[in-house]
Amino acid sequence: MNTYQTLLYYCYSPIENAEEFAAQHLEFCKSLNLVGRIIVADEGLNGTVSGSPDSCKQYMEAVHADPRFAKTEFKIDDVSELSFIKMHCRYKPEIVHSGLRDxxxxxxxxxxxxxxxxxxxxxxxxxxxxxxxxxxxxxxxxxxxxxxxxxxxxxxxxxxxxxxxxxxxxxxxxxxxxxxxxxxxxxxxxxxxxxxxxxxxxxxxxxxxxxxxxxxxxxxxxxxVFDNRVTVEVNSVNPSVVSTCKNCGKVSSKMINCANPDCNEHFTQCDECGWEMQGCCSTICTEHPRKRLYDGTGYYVKVPQPVNLEKISKRKHKNFPPKEQITAH
Structure with a gap:
C-alpha cells in the first residue's frame, strides 16, 4: 500500500542570500515532517523530498507560491515507505556541479x-x-x-x-x-x-x-535515483535488464554501495553474491576493519568517518579559554 509520496524537482532561478535561505528552508521542511535532500545555490534549487501526501501537497503549494520558483515542475511518485531517513538542505556553489572554471x-x-x-x-x-x-x-x-x-x-x-x-x-x-x-x-x-x-x-x-x-x-x-530506493522501474512497454552482477556476471538489476565505507563503490550485484560477499565488491573489501553490516539492501544512510582526535583537540582549544581564565572571573 502506498502511503507516502516522493517528489523530484529542480528550478534554475536566482536566489539572493541563498545560504540563509537554505537554513530557513530546512526548518520549513522539518515543520512539514518531510525527509529528503535539497541543494540550494545562488542559481536555484535541486531536491528530492518524501513525506505524507498532505505534507507533499503543502510543500508544493509553498514552493509554487514563491514567484522565484513558480515554474517548478514536480515529478511525483507514490511510495510505500519514506525514501529518506533524515532531512538535509545544504548550500552549495551550484545545484549541479558543472566542473567549469567559470x-x-x-x-x-x-x-x-x-x-x-x-x-x-x-x-x-x-x-x-x-x-x-x-x-x-x-x-x-x-x-x-x-x-x-x-x-x-x-x-x-x-x-x-x-x-x-x-x-x-x-x-x-x-x-x-x-x-x-x-x-x-x-x-x-x-x-x-x-x-x-x-x-x-x-x-x-x-x-x-x-x-x-x-x-x-x-x-x-x-x-x-538518489534516495533509499536506489533504482526504480520506468519501462512498462518493453522492459528488459541490461546490467550484470560485478562478481559472477549473472544478469541482475540490483545496485548497491560497497559495504567497505572507504570504497563505497556503486555497482550491480545479485542477491546470491551479495550475501556471499557481505555486500562488498571484492574480497579485499570484505576484510576491511570498518566494513558495514550488510542487510540485503546495500544502502547505507551515512558513511561513518574515523574520529580525528587531533582536529577535535585543536577545535576545543580554539573555542574554549584556558581553565585559569574561566576561574579568574
Missing part, C-alpha cells in the same frame, strides 16, 4: 537545448540524423539507459565538459540529451551549444517523466 559562463535561463516532451522524444529518438546522449555517470547508465544511447565514461557530471571533445563526430546531427529528472541536461545542452553543436535538445523532465508519460518505451533496465 560556472556562470553557461546559464540555463538564457540558453539551453530545446525541450522535448516525452512523446516528442519518443518520436524523434530513432531518426537517422539523431544521436541520443546520456549525460549521467557510469554507475547510473550501467543499470539502465535508452536503447542505442551514447554513454560517457564519467564518474561525476563535473567531468562532462572534458568529454565534449569526444562528441565532435556528432556535430552535424541532432543531439537528444537525457538524464534522471532533467537538471543535468539543462547545463549539458547549454554547454554543447556553447561548444558549437547547433541542433541540441533535451528530454524535459528526464527519464522519470518519460516513464510516466511515454511508458518508458525502449529504456532498458532501471533508472538510478
Amino acid at each position: 560556472p556562470k559562463s553557461i546559464d540555463p535561463n538564457r540558453e539551453t537545448g530545446k525541450h522535448l516532451e516525452p512523446q516528442e522524444f519518443l518520436a524523434m529518438k530513432d531518426q537517422e540524423d539523431v544521436v541520443v546522449l546520456d549525460v549521467r555517470s557510469n554507475y547510473e547508465h550501467s543499470v539502465g539507459r535508452f536503447k542505442n544511447a551514447v554513454t560517457l565514461d564519467i564518474e561525476n557530471f563535473r567531468e562532462f565538459p572534458e568529454k565534449v571533445k569526444e562528441l565532435a563526430q556528432y556535430k552535424g546531427k541532432k543531439i537528444l540529451t537525457y538524464c534522471t529528472g532533467g537538471i543535468k541536461c539543462e547545463k549539458a545542452s547549454a554547454l554543447l551549444l556553447k561548444e558549437g553543436f547547433e541542433d541540441v535538445y533535451q528530454l524535459h523532465g528526464g527519464i522519470i517523466k518519460y516513464g510516466k508519460e511515454a511508458g518508458g518505451e525502449d529504456f532498458e533496465g532501471k533508472c538510478y
Whole structure:
C-alpha cells in the first residue's frame, strides 16, 4: 500500500542570500515532517523530498507560491515507505556541479537545448540524423539507459565538459540529451551549444517523466535515483535488464554501495553474491576493519568517518579559554 509520496524537482532561478535561505528552508521542511535532500545555490534549487501526501501537497503549494520558483515542475511518485531517513538542505556553489572554471559562463535561463516532451522524444529518438546522449555517470547508465544511447565514461557530471571533445563526430546531427529528472541536461545542452553543436535538445523532465508519460518505451533496465530506493522501474512497454552482477556476471538489476565505507563503490550485484560477499565488491573489501553490516539492501544512510582526535583537540582549544581564565572571573 502506498502511503507516502516522493517528489523530484529542480528550478534554475536566482536566489539572493541563498545560504540563509537554505537554513530557513530546512526548518520549513522539518515543520512539514518531510525527509529528503535539497541543494540550494545562488542559481536555484535541486531536491528530492518524501513525506505524507498532505505534507507533499503543502510543500508544493509553498514552493509554487514563491514567484522565484513558480515554474517548478514536480515529478511525483507514490511510495510505500519514506525514501529518506533524515532531512538535509545544504548550500552549495551550484545545484549541479558543472566542473567549469567559470560556472556562470553557461546559464540555463538564457540558453539551453530545446525541450522535448516525452512523446516528442519518443518520436524523434530513432531518426537517422539523431544521436541520443546520456549525460549521467557510469554507475547510473550501467543499470539502465535508452536503447542505442551514447554513454560517457564519467564518474561525476563535473567531468562532462572534458568529454565534449569526444562528441565532435556528432556535430552535424541532432543531439537528444537525457538524464534522471532533467537538471543535468539543462547545463549539458547549454554547454554543447556553447561548444558549437547547433541542433541540441533535451528530454524535459528526464527519464522519470518519460516513464510516466511515454511508458518508458525502449529504456532498458532501471533508472538510478538518489534516495533509499536506489533504482526504480520506468519501462512498462518493453522492459528488459541490461546490467550484470560485478562478481559472477549473472544478469541482475540490483545496485548497491560497497559495504567497505572507504570504497563505497556503486555497482550491480545479485542477491546470491551479495550475501556471499557481505555486500562488498571484492574480497579485499570484505576484510576491511570498518566494513558495514550488510542487510540485503546495500544502502547505507551515512558513511561513518574515523574520529580525528587531533582536529577535535585543536577545535576545543580554539573555542574554549584556558581553565585559569574561566576561574579568574
